[in-house]
Amino acid sequence: MTIxxxxxxxxxxxxNLDKPATFREMQKLGLSxxxxxxxxxxxxxxxxEISTQGFINFYQNHFPNLTEHQLVSAWNAIILDFPPxxxxxxxxxxxxxKHRIFLWSNTNALHLxxxxxxxGRADYQTFLGCFEKHxxxxxxxxxxxxxICFTNxxxxxxxxxxxxxxxxxxxxxx
Numbered sequence: 001m002t003i004x005x006x007x008x009x010x011x012x013x014x015x016n017l018d019k020p021a022t023f024r025e026m027q028k029l030g031l032s033x034x035x036x037x038x039x040x041x042x043x044x045x046x047x048x049e050i051s052t053q054g055f056i057n058f059y060q061n062h063f064p065n066l067t068e069h070q071l072v073s074a075w076n077a078i079i080l081d082f083p084p085x086x087x088x089x090x091x092x093x094x095x096x097x098k099h100r101i102f103l104w105s106n107t108n109a110l111h112l113x114x115x116x117x118x119x120g121r122a123d124y125q126t127f128l129g130c131f132e133k134h135x136x137x138x139x140x141x142x143x144x145x146x147x148i149c150f151t152n153x154x155x156x157x158x159x160x161x162x163x164x165x166x167x168x169x170x171x172x173x174x
Contacts, residue, residue, distance in 0.1 A: 001160075001163050005163055006166075008131075011105065011169065012169035018077065018078055025073065029063065030065070043143065046106050047137055055110075076114040079114045087126065091126070093130070102134070102153065103133075105137065106137040106143045107136050107138060112136070133157070144168070
């Protein structure tokens, strides 16, 4: 079958990430290990189960000397740059109109705010405008690799799985 639809991930597909950076920065602030409780809070935040303020409060309860600014800076250390050639590629792909294009990302409000700062608001809006629809885990209440994520998108958009290519930077999600 011919590929008619492309679902892209965001991180390390379009925007460069330094995945260990957040933990490195948190270590500087006194975190020695990522506990199961912290991992659960991170995932809950990514699924929108807790608010940004609830997420910040969670860490401040565990690290009373941690300021909101320190936490947000450490949390956002993962976000690097968005190379312009990737946005140009995406705009060309959209202009060719050969594929339906979607974005599906495990992310959260703080990271998206940082992405907008890194890219600039205009380029960020241009980026989102290249997709027929974008899906963010914290808005949908689910995250990859939960199978329901994919089936919901396929059903909502009336996509045939054999005609749909999913591009992600991790094998866990594909």
